[in-house]
Amino acid sequence: EVQLVESGGGLVQPGGSLRLSCAASGFTFSRSWMTWVRQAPGKGLELVANINEDGSGKYYVGSVRGRFTISRDNARNSLYLQMDSLGAEDTAIYYCARDFSTGALDHWGPGTLVTVSS
Amino acid sequence: DIQLTQSPSSLSASVGDRVTISCRATENIIKYLNWFQQKPGKAPNLLIYTTSNLQSGVPPRFSGSGSGTDFTLTISGLQPEDFATYYCQQGYTTPQTFGQGTEVEVK
Numbered sequence: 001e002v003q004l005v006e007s008g009g010g011l012v013q014p015g016g017s018l019r020l021s022c023a024a025s026g027f028t029f030s031r032s033w034m035t036w037v038r039q040a041p042g043k044g045l046e047l048v049a050n051i052n053e054d055g056s057g058k059y060y061v062g063s064v065r066g067r068f069t070i071s072r073d074n075a076r077n078s079l080y081l082q083m084d085s086l087g088a089e090d091t092a093i094y095y096c097a098r099d100f101s102t103g104a105l106d107h108w109g110p111g112t113l114v115t116v117s118s
Numbered sequence: 119d120i121q122l123t124q125s126p127s128s129l130s131a132s133v134g135d136r137v138t139i140s141c142r143a144t145e146n147i148i149k150y151l152n153w154f155q156q157k158p159g160k161a162p163n164l165l166i167y168t169t170s171n172l173q174s175g176v177p178p179r180f181s182g183s184g185s186g187t188d189f190t191l192t193i194s195g196l197q198p199e200d201f202a203t204y205y206c207q208q209g210y211t212t213p214q215t216f217g218q219g220t221e222v223e224v225k
Contacts, residue, residue, distance in 0.1 A: 035214075037162075044205065044216060044217075044218050044219045045154075045156075045162065045205055045207075045216040045219070046216065047207075047213050047214050047215065047216065050212065050213075050214070059212035059213060060213070061119075061213040062119065062213075095161055095162075097161075101167060101168065101209075102150050102167075102168065102209035102210070103150065103152055103207055103208065103209025103210075103214040104152050104164060104167035104168065104173075104209060105152075105154070105162070105164060105207075106164050106167075106173065108161035108162060108163075109161065110161060111161055
């Protein structure tokens, strides 16, 4: 059974940093594109970043480029999102998801809440 | 970035109704359009990928069509568990953007 579990969310002050993790199991992690998607309270979905199988290709939405870094450790079956210079606009539930085909995100974690507030 | 516009933003329907949701892209995305369902407090669930392919476990009352810039999700015979928010997403180019969502409410 495919499982994705995010961790690392919480309350952080504006300008601060946070590192999210996603533990994957039940599939060959090293053969899958992986994605971070976020959802601000009461709002729609926004794809934040994704990464190819070996980590050599990384893509970001414009609003986080230069502040967030996606990475992965295939030996640990783990996906990460380093978030720096956080602002109130980054407050959201952050989901990790597996991309099995051109953006078709077929498995999602339950999400982790990031709140940026003083 | 490619923008996706869904219409309507919300709709009211009854059990048994046929529901159609549209998604229009600002550029040609060929066939790389996916549909997700999301219920309150839950992660989204993939319904249809690459325009018309039904994800495993999804009931056949869900179907998708379209190409280029115009796509449609159809629910044939709305069921109580289908009241939710639906999102389209393009997988043609990064960043793989989502539509703003369509909320399907009880009439």
